[in-house]
Amino acid sequence: xxxxxxxxxxxxxxxxxxxxxxxxxxxxxxxxxxxxxxxxxxxxxxxxxxxxxxxxxxxxxxxxxxxxxxxxxxxxxxxxxxxxxxxxxxxxxxxxxxxxxxxxxxxxxxxxxxxxxxxxxxxxxxxxxxxxxxxxxxxxxxxxxxxxxxxxxxxxxxxxxxxxxxxxxxxxxxxxxxxxxxxxxxxxxxxxxxxxxxxxxxxxxxxxxxxxxxxxxxxxxxxxxxxxxxxxxxxxxxxxxxxxxxxxxxxxxxxxxxxxxxxxxxxxxxxxxxxxxxxxxxxxxxxxxxxxxxxxxxxxxxxxxxxxxxxxxxxxxxxxxxxxxxxxxxxxxxxxxxxxxxxxxxxxxxxxxxxxxx
Ligand code: COA
Numbered sequence: 001x002x003x004x005x006x007x008x009x010x011x012x013x014x015x016x017x018x019x020x021x022x023x024x025x026x027x028x029x030x031x032x033x034x035x036x037x038x039x040x041x042x043x044x045x046x047x048x049x050x051x052x053x054x055x056x057x058x059x060x061x062x063x064x065x066x067x068x069x070x071x072x073x074x075x076x077x078x079x080x081x082x083x084x085x086x087x088x089x090x091x092x093x094x095x096x097x098x099x100x101x102x103x104x105x106x107x108x109x110x111x112x113x114x115x116x117x118x119x120x121x122x123x124x125x126x127x128x129x130x131x132x133x134x135x136x137x138x139x140x141x142x143x144x145x146x147x148x149x150x151x152x153x154x155x156x157x158x159x160x161x162x163x164x165x166x167x168x169x170x171x172x173x174x175x176x177x178x179x180x181x182x183x184x185x186x187x188x189x190x191x192x193x194x195x196x197x198x199x200x201x202x203x204x205x206x207x208x209x210x211x212x213x214x215x216x217x218x219x220x221x222x223x224x225x226x227x228x229x230x231x232x233x234x235x236x237x238x239x240x241x242x243x244x245x246x247x248x249x250x251x252x253x254x255x256x257x258x259x260x261x262x263x264x265x266x267x268x269x270x271x272x273x274x275x276x277x278x279x280x281x282x283x284x285x286x287x288x289x290x291x292x293x294x295x296x297x298x299x300x301x302x303x304x305x306x307x308x309x310x311x312x313x314x315x316x317x318x319x320x321x322x323x324x325x326x327x328x329x330x331x332x333x334x335x336x337x338x339x340x341x342x343x344x345x346x347x348x349x350x351x352x353x354x355x356x357x358x
Contacts, residue, residue, distance in 0.1 A: 067136030069113035101189030120147035170328030184333035223277030242301030
C-alpha cells in the first residue's frame with residue numbers, strides 16, 4: 001500500500017523517463033533539450049506515436065491529415081452549442097465526448113486535432129465571438145493561434161506554441177496519463193481514454209495550476225511585494241502554484257525549456273522580471289518553511305507566462321496543455337492496449353465487518 005501510489009511502478013514504457021533526482025526528462029531516447037524548440041507538434045506526434053498506430057501518416061501527409069481532421073470537426077462547434085457556464089476545459093471535454101470511439105489511426109488523428117478547434121471555439125464563444133473555421137493548410141500550432149485570435153500568427157509565435165506543446169507532450173506515469181491507461185486497458189477506446197486524461201488534467205494539483213499562477217502574479221503586481229504576498233498565502237494554508245512536484249526533487253527541466261521559449265519569443269520583459277522576482281522569493285520562502293521537502297519550480301510557472309504571451313486567457317491554459325499531452329495519452333493508451341492487461345489494483349478494506357453470529 002502506498003498513499004497516492006507514490007513510487008509504485010505500474011507499467012513498462014518506451015515513451016518517457018522522468019529522473020526526479022537529476023531533473024532530467026527523456027522522451028523516446030532523446031533529452032527534452034534536444035526536442036523543445038527544435039521540432040513542431042506534428043514531428044512530436046511522429047516521434048511518440050510512430051510504430052504504435054498502424055496507418056498514421058507522417059511528414060506533410062500528417063500535417064494535411066490533421067488539417068482535414070480540424071476541418072471535419074468544426075461543424076461540431078457550430079451545431080452543438082454548450083451551456084454558457086462551462087469553462088473552456090469543460091467545453092473541450094463535452095465536445096470531445098461527441099467523437100465516436102475507436103482504437104484506429106483515424107480516431108487518434110481526430111483527437112489530436114480536436115483541442116485546437118475546441119479550445120479556440122470555447123474561448124471565442126465565452127467572449128461572445130463567432131468561432132473561426134480552420135485553415136487546413138497551416139500547421140496545428142499556427143492554425144490554433146489563428147482560430148483563437150483571428151489574425152495569422154508570426155512564425156516566432158507558432159514556434160513558441162510548438163515548443164510548449166512538445167515540452168508537455170509526455171511525462172511518465174503522471175495522473176492523467178495513468179487515468180488514460182486505466183481506461184485504455186478496459187478496451188473502451190481512445191476517445192474514452194482521452195476524456196479520462198482531460199478530466200484528470202483539469203485539477204489544480206495537475207494541469208489546472210497555470211491559471212492560478214497568473215492570478216498570483218497579478219495580485220502581487222510589483223516585484224518588491226512578492227515576499228509579503230507569498231508569506232501571507234502560506235500563512236493562510238495555501239500552496240504556491242507552479243512549485244513542487246511528486247517526482248522532481250530539483251528544478252523541473254520543462255521550466256527551463258519554457259523560459260527559453262519565452263526569451264526567443266521576446267516576451268514582455270517587465271512581466272518576465274516580475275515572474276523571476278516571484279520565483280526567487282517563493283523558492284527562498286519554501287526552503288525556509290519546508291527544509292525537509294525540496295520544493296522547486298515546476299512546468300506550470302513558465303507555462304502561464306508563455307501561454308499568456310501568446311494570447312490565451314488563463315481559463316484556457318489547461319486546454320492547451322491537453323493539446324500537447326494528447327500525444328502522450330494516445331501513445332500510452334496504444335502501449336497499454338498492445339500490452340493487453342486490464343489495470344485492476346487491490347484495496348485494503350478498513351470498514352466494519354458484518355456481525356458474526358454468536
Ligand atoms: N506550496 C507550498 N507547500 C507545498 C507545495 C507548494 N506548491 N507543494 C508541496 N508543499 C508542501 C505540502 O504542504 C507538504 O507539506 P507538509 O508535509 O508540511 O504537509 C509537503 O510539501 C509535501 O507535499 P505533498 O502534498 O506530499 O506533495 P505531493 O507530491 O503530493 O504534491 C503537488 C505534488 C504538485 C501536487 C504539490 O507540490 C502542489 O500542490 N503544487 C502546487 C500545484 C502545482 O503547481 N501543480 C502543478 C504540478 S506540475
